[in-house]
Amino acid sequence: MGCLCSKGLVLDEDGVTQRARSLNHLVSLSKKDEVVATIINVALSGSHGNSRFLSKSQDNADTSSSSSSSDEDGKKDVTAFDSTREIGAHQRRATVDVGAHRDGSGVICVPNNIEDDLGIVDVPDGIAGEHAAAGWPSWLATVAGEAISGWLPRKGDSFEKLDKIGEGTYSNVFRARDLETGKIVALKKVRFVNMDPESVRFMAREIHILRKLDHPNVIKLEGIVTSRMSGNLYLVFEYMEHDLAGLLARSGLRFTEPQVKCYMKQLLEGLAHCHGRGVLHRDIKGSNLLIDNNGILRIADFGLATFFNPEQSQQLTSRVVTLWYRPPELLLGATEYGASVDLWSSGCILAELLAGKPIMPGRTEVEQLHKIFKLCGSPSEEYWEREKLPHATIFKPQHQYRRCLAETFKDFPPSALSLLDLLLAIEPEKRGTAVSALESEFFLTKPFACDPSNLPKYPPSKEYDAKLQDEARRRRAEVTNGRGCESVRPGRREFKAMPAPDANIDLQKLQVQANPKSISHKYNPQDETGLEATARNGFSHSGMHPNAVGPSWTRKRNQEQLRQMPSRTYSSVRVSNGPQLKTQMSYRPQPGVADFSDISGSLAARNTANSTHNRLAEPAARHALDRPSTHKKDDSLGGKDPTTGYGTRIRRIHYSGPLMPPGGNIEDMLKEHEKQIQQAVRKSRIDKVKTNF
Numbered sequence: 254m255g256c257l258c259s260k261g262l263v264l265d266e267d268g269v270t271q272r273a274r275s276l277n278h279l280v281s282l283s284k285k286d287e288v289v290a291t292i293i294n295v296a297l298s299g300s301h302g303n304s305r306f307l308s309k310s311q312d313n314a315d316t317s318s319s320s321s322s323s324d325e326d327g328k329k330d331v332t333a334f335d336s337t338r339e340i341g342a343h344q345r346r347a348t349v350d351v352g353a354h355r356d357g358s359g360v361i362c363v364p365n366n367i368e369d370d371l372g373i374v375d376v377p378d379g380i381a382g383e384h385a386a387a388g389w390p391s392w393l394a395t396v397a398g399e400a401i402s403g404w405l406p407r408k409g410d411s412f413e414k415l416d417k418i419g420e421g422t423y424s425n426v427f428r429a430r431d432l433e434t435g436k437i438v439a440l441k442k443v444r445f446v447n448m449d450p451e452s453v454r455f456m457a458r459e460i461h462i463l464r465k466l467d468h469p470n471v472i473k474l475e476g477i478v479t480s481r482m483s484g485n486l487y488l489v490f491e492y493m494e495h496d497l498a499g500l501l502a503r504s505g506l507r508f509t510e511p512q513v514k515c516y517m518k519q520l521l522e523g524l525a526h527c528h529g530r531g532v533l534h535r536d537i538k539g540s541n542l543l544i545d546n547n548g549i550l551r552i553a554d555f556g557l558a559t560f561f562n563p564e565q566s567q568q569l570t571s572r573v574v575t576l577w578y579r580p581p582e583l584l585l586g587a588t589e590y591g592a593s594v595d596l597w598s599s600g601c602i603l604a605e606l607l608a609g610k611p612i613m614p615g616r617t618e619v620e621q622l623h624k625i626f627k628l629c630g631s632p633s634e635e636y637w638e639r640e641k642l643p644h645a646t647i648f649k650p651q652h653q654y655r656r657c658l659a660e661t662f663k664d665f666p667p668s669a670l671s672l673l674d675l676l677l678a679i680e681p682e683k684r685g686t687a688v689s690a691l692e693s694e695f696f697l698t699k700p701f702a703c704d705p706s707n708l709p710k711y712p713p714s715k716e717y718d719a720k721l722q723d724e725a726r727r728r729r730a731e732v733t734n735g736r737g738c739e740s741v742r743p744g745r746r747e748f749k750a751m752p753a754p755d756a757n758i759d760l761q762k763l764q765v766q767a768n769p770k771s772i773s774h775k776y777n778p779q780d781e782t783g784l785e786a787t788a789r790n791g792f793s794h795s796g797m798h799p800n801a802v803g804p805s806w807t808r809k810r811n812q813e814q815l816r817q818m819p820s821r822t823y824s825s826v827r828v829s830n831g832p833q834l835k836t837q838m839s840y841r842p843q844p845g846v847a848d849f850s851d852i853s854g855s856l857a858a859r860n861t862a863n864s865t866h867n868r869l870a871e872p873a874a875r876h877a878l879d880r881p882s883t884h885k886k887d888d889s890l891g892g893k894d895p896t897t898g899y900g901t902r903i904r905r906i907h908y909s910g911p912l913m914p915p916g917g918n919i920e921d922m923l924k925e926h927e928k929q930i931q932q933a934v935r936k937s938r939i940d941k942v943k944t945n946f
């Protein structure tokens with residue numbers, strides 16, 4: 254919804270131009286816009302002139318009222334007024350870096366106090382006034398002063414939205430045309446909840462970090478589009494056609510050694526740049542590694558990134574990094590760490606590129622750690638003694654696991670295996686650095702990395718595309734199965750009873766039991782510990798290409814589940830736990846929701862079938878445990894963690910954290926875990942049957 258402009262295009266609520274679907278549509282929009290514009294004009298008259306200098310509370314009130322009338326994607330119209338006004342004035346301005354706060358050398362000084370350097374400190378009125386005068390909405394200028402410093406905002410009407418190309422926890426991503434340059438860009442629309450300053454601060458940090466980075470293998474933030482009225486914000490990025498997860502999910506696609514080297518080289522070069530500038534990414538995974546048609550890889554999604562100082566110990570949250578790529582020390586609750594966390598994730602990517610599938614697809618934190626120990630060996634006694642990690646007593650396995658990387662990946666080239674051995678070291682300090690990895694034998698011996706321009710050209714391949722394709726397939730299957738009448742909300746019935754994908758629950762079993770016909774995948778009980786199954790049968794899920802099955806099935810399934818999750822609230826946190834799943838939500842008991850709070854504080858509850866939402870039960874006490882006061886500084890900044898997130902769209906149920914009571918052990922825990930899941934599934938099925946009658 255939005256304003257009309259020339260060329261038969263429509264401006265949406267942010268003034269971003271969209272193609273009109275029909276003349277009728279145009280007419281109705283036009284009338285509504287008129288009305289809306291009039292209403293808002295009346296509402297704002299009197300505060301204009303100085304209206305851009307609204308106090309925070311006014312601003313919040315305004316924006317929240319506008320957002321309350323917005324649908325999921327903010328497709329309502331309160332900002333029509335804004336757009337109309339802007340079209341009238343039609344002052345297109347590029348987001349310009351006027352250099353006011355640029356570092357001379359380009360190298361950042363890592364601050365002692367992170368908060369000071371995050372642009373999250375409220376800026377003095379004078380500076381906020383300057384920002385407002387530059388055209389920034391006051392809500393943004395007030396909270397994210399430093400992040401936007403020296404830039405001018407772009408206007409929505411200087412972009413034409415083309416199509417949706419991605420969906421993240423905190424954003425929808427659109428392909429769009431920059432009408433000033435004709436260039437195709439990606440617009441990442443950030444979701445906020447009621448303009449909560451805390452949410453804006455997280456976004457501010459992402460912008461701030463992105464602006465500190467400047468490297469061919471790091472995504473470039475090209476500008477920011479603001480809508481003063483709606484509070485919507487778009488980050489403008491160069492457009493990238495693929496992501497590594499999407500490429501890996503392409504059936505039958507296997508990379509050659511020079512290709513793997515090419516991708517890994519770019520990843521490590523990008524990481525070396527980030528680490529050199531004091532930035533930890535903390536969410537390296539395939540879907541965050543974007544690739545363009547020239548084979549250039551860029552690290553994207555700095556939503557969980559943070560500044561760090563290798564010279565100084567600082568408390569950071571352990572609740573970051575998507576589960577499959579999360580290093581053991583974070584699973585064990587470490588709060589002092591550095592670049593080594595990204596190196597572990599890079600090791601997982603290296604093995605995934607060579608194996609054609611994720612190597613440690615854990616479904617719960619317990620299982621993830623178990624998989625790690627089984628592959629990489631469990632830590633020595635000295636390690637446990639020395640590190641004194643918060644969850645060590647909980648997670649310490651009863652018997653020692655032997656490291657078996659070499660046996661498991663005996664087909665990998667020896668130089669790749671040596672590098673993998675380093676990157677997947679249990680002890681973080683043994684992982685080396687991105688720079689040392691680039692100097693390893695893997696890159697210095699033949700066959701060398703190919704040139705990015707020599708990489709094959711693929712049709713656009715994103716994890717999101719894979720999800721859409723899978724959805725279409727499922728819809729077709731529904732029609733075939735005579736359930737076409739439900740296609741108004743495709744997939745809804747199936748997903749309603751699904752667990753949150755990153756909840757600590759056995760998704761595969763649930764899926765099969767909830768809807769045995771819906772997928773070709775069969776749960777293999779042997780696969781309980783994943784890696785053994787990998788070595789033994791290569792993820793031999795039925796009906797899928799052996800190379801594609803690990804990544805594609807799980808990703809698609811999880812993404813679908815995620816999409817179907819009910820809206821998340823402001824208290825959500827973005828904490829990785831599952832490949833696409835990074836959100837954690839404080840537990841609020843709901844009627845009809847299975848309560849797993851007695852299961853070692855660990856298990857996800859699958860909702861009963863007649864309930865609208867899936868929820869994860871989490872005991873309140875656990876919640877407190879998850880947010881010790883020592884985390885406060887970084888938690889409030891890092892990882893969109895414990896109490897905030899960018900925005901609310903889907904209420905998801907996620908749980909991330911230590912899963913066992915003291916005194917347990919992993920094996921018992923896994924067994925208990927399974928038992929409880931089975932019970933929940935049975936209960937849910939019974940409830941569902943009852944409901945259907």
Ligand SMILES: Nc1ncnc2c1ncn2[C@@H]1O[C@H](COP(=O)(O)OP(=O)(O)OP(=O)(O)O)[C@@H](O)[C@H]1O
Nearest residue numbers: 419420421422423424426439490491492493554556
């Ligand atoms: N510059 C870009 N060009 C093309 N596609 C992009 C671009 N940036 C992001 N995307 C797509 O949008 C998806 C979501 O973007 P991003 O990861 O930045 O958002 P997010 O809300 O932080 O998501 P997540 O929950 O996965 O962390 C990406 O996986 C990618 O497929």
